[in-house]
Every structure is written in structure tokens, then in C-alpha cells.
Amino acid sequence: xxxxxxxxxxxxxxxxxxxxxxxxxxxxxxxxxxxxxxxxxxxxxxxxxxxxxxxxxxxxxxxxxxxxxxxxxxxxxxxxxxxxxxxxxxxxxxxxxxxxxxxxxxxxxxxxxxxxxxxxxxxxxxxxxxxxxxxxxxxxxxxxxxxxxxxxxxxxxxxxxxxxxxxxxxxxxxxxxxxxxxxxxxxxxxx
Amino acid sequence: xxxxxxxxxxxxxxxxxxxxxxxxxxxxxxxxxxxxxxxxxxxxxxxxxxxxxxxxxxxxxxxxxxxxxxxxxxxxxxxxxxxxxxxxxxxxxxxxxxxxxxxxxxxxxxxxxxxxxxxxxxxxxxxxxxxxxxxxxxxxxxxxxxxxxxxxxxxxxxxxxxxxxxxxxxxxxxxxxxxxxxxxxxxxxxxxxxxxxxxxxxxxxxxxxxxxxxxxxxxxxxxxxxxxxxxxxxxxxxxxxxxxxxxxxxxxxxxxxxxxxxxxxxxxxxxxxxxxxxxxxxxxxxxxxxxxxxxxxxxxxxxxxxxxxxxxxxxxxxxxxxxxxxxxxxxxxx
Numbered sequence: 230x231x232x233x234x235x236x237x238x239x240x241x242x243x244x245x246x247x248x249x250x251x252x253x254x255x256x257x258x259x260x261x262x263x264x265x266x267x268x269x270x271x272x273x274x275x276x277x278x279x280x281x282x283x284x285x286x287x288x289x290x291x292x293x294x295x296x297x298x299x300x301x302x303x304x305x306x307x308x309x310x311x312x313x314x315x316x317x318x319x320x321x322x323x324x325x326x327x328x329x330x331x332x333x334x335x336x337x338x339x340x341x342x343x344x345x346x347x348x349x350x351x352x353x354x355x356x357x358x359x360x361x362x363x364x365x366x367x368x369x370x371x372x373x374x375x376x377x378x379x380x381x382x383x384x385x386x387x388x389x390x391x392x393x394x395x396x397x398x399x400x401x402x403x404x405x406x407x408x409x410x411x412x413x414x415x416x417x418x419x420x
Numbered sequence: 421x422x423x424x425x426x427x428x429x430x431x432x433x434x435x436x437x438x439x440x441x442x443x444x445x446x447x448x449x450x451x452x453x454x455x456x457x458x459x460x461x462x463x464x465x466x467x468x469x470x471x472x473x474x475x476x477x478x479x480x481x482x483x484x485x486x487x488x489x490x491x492x493x494x495x496x497x498x499x500x501x502x503x504x505x506x507x508x509x510x511x512x513x514x515x516x517x518x519x520x521x522x523x524x525x526x527x528x529x530x531x532x533x534x535x536x537x538x539x540x541x542x543x544x545x546x547x548x549x550x551x552x553x554x555x556x557x558x559x560x561x562x563x564x565x566x567x568x569x570x571x572x573x574x575x576x577x578x579x580x581x582x583x584x585x586x587x588x589x590x591x592x593x594x595x596x597x598x599x600x601x602x603x604x605x606x607x608x609x610x611x612x613x614x615x616x617x618x619x620x621x622x623x624x625x626x627x628x629x630x631x632x633x634x635x636x637x638x639x640x641x642x643x644x645x646x647x648x649x650x651x652x653x654x655x656x657x658x659x660x661x662x663x664x665x666x667x668x669x670x671x672x673x674x675x676x677x678x679x680x681x682x683x684x685x686x687x688x689x690x691x692x693x694x695x696x697x698x699x700x701x702x703x704x705x706x707x708x709x710x711x712x713x714x715x716x717x718x719x720x721x722x723x724x725x726x727x728x729x730x731x732x733x734x735x736x737x738x739x740x741x742x743x744x745x746x747x748x749x750x751x752x753x754x
Contacts, residue, residue: 316723327451
């Protein structure tokens with residue numbers, strides 16, 4: 230089973246909503262506060278979202294940080310497709326939609342943003358790509374859901390919600406920019 | 421779709437959406453080329469062989485660079501200094517290459533259809549880097565990519581292609597690709613260099629260069645292939661330059677923001693005047709950079725192919741490749 234952001238053709242049955250739209254907005258607000266607190270403000274920060282859903286989440290974090298600190302942070306988008314470690318294993322080459330980091334990340338603190346942290350392989354690929362783009366002073370990781378089952382030693386600095394899961398389950402983070410509604414739900418892969 | 425293809429042999433076989441997907445993917449790689457470290461690990465562990473049975477500098481360099489930017493290992497093979505000069509057949513060369521565990525083969529060959537032959541006999545993916553007078557699909561793709569990036573679209577554009585159309589694989593690939601994407605193509609050049617049956621391609625033949633350029637969005641100037649011309653298809657280079665050479669005076673008939681292209685290497689002062697080659701409308705060096713991105717896209721997309729058994733039926737030989745001079749339907753009028 231592909232463990233990265235692959236186009237999975239498995240059928241999934243949605244079981245329950247575990248965070249509603251309001252809860253998701255609160256989690257993003259809290260993470261924005263934590264980012265500011267950890268970095269003593271928002272100076273030299275760059276937010277980089279991992280495509281697809283990491284990008285709107287990064288944009289929302291930037292909006293919150295602008296409200297709190299009055300600083301406009303650059304927001305970039307990372308497409309990790311070309312850095313996947315399973316390209317030789319999956320059926321067809323996935324569509325690449327492109328990386329767009331509009332600013333130099335040299336000597337900046339990059340906050341990498343994604344919806345779900347699972348095996349850690351996506352983040353591994355993203356770290357490799359970031360390092361090819363420049364030499365940041367530090368990289369931090371913000372995710373909406375940490376669902377466990379890490380396959381490589383990676384941890385998040387900012388977590389919206391820890392959700393213990395089984396590997397048969399799926400976590401779906403919905404953001405209105407992509408999915409027309411906000412919230413997190415848990416589903417089950419149908420056999 | 422391109423994701424299920426093993427080979428890229430020509431633009432004639434591609435559906436418009438396949439061409440668009442290659443161009444979209446190439447845009448991603450164009451961004452990669454601008455990075456401080458212009459390299460991605462996507463083809464790590466794969467090996468590409470560049471087989472050049474015909475002299476080439478920029479196409480071979482461009483492919484090799486594309487392969488390296490994708491982290492593939494590369495081996496190069498040129499006719500001189502290889503076993504081909506010792507009489508080895510194309511099939512045996514190919515088998516040897518396969519026995520070495522090569523995944524992607526880039527081939528340039530003087531005979532139309534040689535890449536098709538390899539494609540049918542190899543499990544490896546085959547990319548045509550120019551076969552005889554048949555096609556040069558990656559050049560066609562990079563020209564169309566450059567047009568699309570410059571002008572924002574392809575459909576509805578007026579593209580003039582000037583020069584030896586009948587013997588040009590670059591022209592053929594351009595014509596297939598451009599017409600599939602909805603551009604209108606007009607060709608001009610000496611009548612000995614015009615193809616027959618132009619209706620088949622849905623293109624227009626202009627009576628003069630001036631007529632072809634009139635109102636054009638893009639002027640693609642082909643190279644006069646001094647080395648490929650055995651018989652005299654025009655009286656002299658000076659005569660060619662006078663009647664068909666693209667000068668800034670001739671270019672005035674085109675759109676004011678016309679895009680001027682040339683696949684290189686240029687014969688300055690023959691098919692293209694010095695000031696046009698280096699002028700504000702010229703995108704000739706951009707074509708070179710884009711070429712690497714487009715080839716990366718093709719290599720990346722073909723590397724995803726995982727079912728080598730379905731390829732044989734998919735790629736028939738181009739029609740009439742047994743004839744020495746490519747497709748008879750495109751033979752020059754004599």
C-alpha cells in the first residue's frame with residue numbers, strides 16, 4: 230500500500246466527523262499563536278504548505294499571524310511528487326502541479342504545513358526539497374492531525390489534534406478552499 | 421494517455437491532451453531549472469542510454485542534462501568509436517544495451533523508423549531524438565512549449581514555418597503538434613522543399629515568405645541543412661538568403677510582437693539575418709533552456725510506464741519507412 234500522498238483508489242467509508250469547522254478554525258488559531266510564541270514573533274518566518282491541503286492551511290495561518298502581529302508572511306507551495314521514494318513502485322507517474330516558493334528561504338525559519346502527519350515520508354520528501362531550494366535557519370513542522378504510525382523519525386512542532394488511528398483507517402482533513410467545507414473526519418478503508 | 425505509454429516516437433501518435441499534459445509537466449521542470457540546486461531525485465536508480473547514430477551536439481547535451489537533472493544515470497553511445505562502425509546491427513546493439521539493464525533509450529538515427537524498430541524490440545522506453553526525415557518530437561514539443569509560454573496559448577495562433585519543410589523532421593513534429601492544439605500553420609520556402617499532400621496536415625502553403633509571415637504570431641525559421649542536401653534544391657546560399665532569408669524588413673509584416681524561433685544551429689546571414697537572430701523578438705536561447713525542461717517532462721512521464729507487454733501493437737512503423745527518404749506523401753515536389 231502506498232504510504233505517501235498517493236492517489237489512492239481504495240474505497241473509503243466515512244465513519245465520523247471528529248473536528249467540526251469551528252474546531253478546525255480554533256486549531257489553526259492556536260497553532261498560529263504557538264508559532265509566534267515559539268519564534269518570539271513572526272520575524273523571518275516563511276510558511277510553506279505541502280500540496281494540496283497544506284497550502285490553504287498555510288494561507289490561513291498567515292492570515293491569523295497578520296491579525297495578531299501585523300506582519301505579512303510569505304506563503305509558498307511545495308509539490309513533493311518529484312521527491313517521493315515510491316516513484317518506481319506506483320503504477321503511473323503522478324501529475325506534478327509544481328512548487329512555488331516565492332521568496333528565498335536562505336536564513337529564514339520555514340514552517341512546513343501539512344494536513345495530516347502519518348508515516349513521515351511526505352515530510353521527509355518535503356525536507357529534501359526545501360534543502361534543494363536553499364539553506365533555511367530552521368525548519369519547523371505544523372500539522373492539523375497527527376495520526377501516529379511513523380515509519381521514519383520525524384515529529385511535528387505544532388499539532389492541531391492527536392488522533393490515534395489504526396492503519397485501516399483514513400483521516401480526511403477538509404478545507405473549504407478545496408473541499409467546500411471545513412472539518413476533520415475519520416473513515417475506514419473498505420476491503 | 422502518456423502515463424501508459426512506453427515510448428515517445430512522434431507527435432503524430434499523440435492525442436492533444438497528451439501533448440498538453442507533457443507541456444504542463446514541463447512547466448514544473450522549468451521551475452526546477454531555476455532553483456539553486458536544479459536537480460530532483462525522481463529517476464534515481466534508472467539508467468538512460470543516449471544512442472546517437474547521427475551527429476548532434478545540442479540535442480544530445482540537452483537530453484543528457486535532462487537525465488542528470490532527474491538523477492538518472494546516463495551512458496552515451498555514438499556511432500564513431502562504437503561497435504556500429506564494426507558492423508553490428510541495430511537489433512544487436514539494442515539487445516546489448518538491454519542486457520546492461522537500461523531503462524530508457526534516447527535514439528537519433530539517420531533512418532526514419534529506427535526508433536519504432538527499437539521500441540518494438542525493447543522493454544525499455546524509447547524516445548525518438550530525430551529519425552531521418554520523419555519526426556523530432558521533443559524539438560516539436562519544446563517549440564510548442566516556448567510558444568505557449570510566450571503567447572499564453574496555442575489555439576488560434578498563426579504560425580509560419582519557413583524553409584525546407586519536406587526534409588525537416590522538426591517541421592513535421594511542429595506541424596503535427598501545432599495543428600493538434602488548434603494553431604493555424606502556414607509554410608513557405610523553395611518549391612523543391614515543399615511537401616506534397618499538405619491537405620493531410622491541414623496547413624497552408626504560401627507563395628512567398630512575405631505572404632506566410634503576414635500577420636503571423638510566430639515565425640519558426642528552419643535551418644538550411646547544408647549537410648543533408650545531396651542534390652541542389654536551390655541555386656545558391658546567397659540566392660536562398662535573398663528570397664527566403666528572414667530579415668527585420670521582412671518581419672515587419674508579422675504581428676508587432678511576433679515571436680521568432682529557430683531550432684539551431686543557425687546559419688546566420690542565410691536563413692536568418694544577424695539582427696533577427698539577436699533581436700528583441702528572438703526566443704532562440706529560451707528554446708534551448710525550455711528544451712531541457714521538456715525533455716525532463718518526457719523522461720519523467722515515460723519512466724512511469726510499468727507494463728512492457730502492451731507496447732508492440734501500439735506503435736506501428738511509420739508508413740513506408742522502407743523507402744530511403746521517409747514518407748513519400750511528404751516528398752518534395754520535383
